[in-house]
Amino acid sequence: MLIAATPDNEAARLAALYDLLLLDTPAEERFDRIVAFAATEFDVPIVTVTLVDTDRQWFKARTGTELCETGRDISLCSHAILEQDILVVNDTLLDARFADNPLVTGAPHIRFYAGAPLTMPSSLSLGTLCLIDRKPRTLDAMELGILRTLRDLVVLELRNISEVADA
């Protein structure tokens, strides 16, 4: 298993994340509805809005999993926040970075992963909107477009929080 590198802008990234005052807060309908929409649209069992904290990934919104957080060392989303665009892993068992990851070899048995980085206007990626399936699959150009749009809607909600905090 390959543990994701720490982003070069980690200190600023964490500062921006903490400024949102979103970690460990209750579920909110504005995020839940995006997650529910994505689960139906892509017919995947698990969708999360993931925020990547210092040592953990915490789920602001989730469907299909009882987990509310996992360690950052085993987080696929920690890899996705390093990307400019969506990280798609069609089959985790065929990817050396993830094949022996405990989230792949054990529950929730991730075989397919698509994580769209939640990149703020500051270029800091705070987390992901991610799709998870228990079987391999692919996304075509239209599906990638839809996922980017849903990611943009999550970022808009995060920007709303940020702008209210700055006002």
Next chain:
Amino acid sequence: MPDATKHILLVEPEPMLRRTVAMTVRSLNLGQVHEAATSAAALRLLSVRTFQGAVIAVDCVGSGKDSRYDLGLIDRLRADAAARQTLSIAIMTETATPELLSDLRERQITRVILKPFRARVVLDTIETMCRSRKT
């Protein structure tokens, strides 16, 4: 009026679906979707520009024996200028009764999308409309 090419009217009350479709069409450079949550908003858009196609949510109004599908906006579209009489129109609806299908045929509706459906289905419909050269 502005050129209708690749401009699509989307009439859908549910904001999440509407926004997702409009933003994805724009990001993939398929065309430009003009959003309306209601028939009144759609009529306002129709007064200022023409469209290559329209995707319209059609709901049942009334109850019991008096229930009927509200096709008023489609009738207005078809009754207007000549360009609109050949406008490509798709509808989104809960069920397709024989009566509704007959009414739709009379109005030259080219596509019926039954709920529940994915945004992908609407996007594919819009992509097809935008590829059509007919305006």
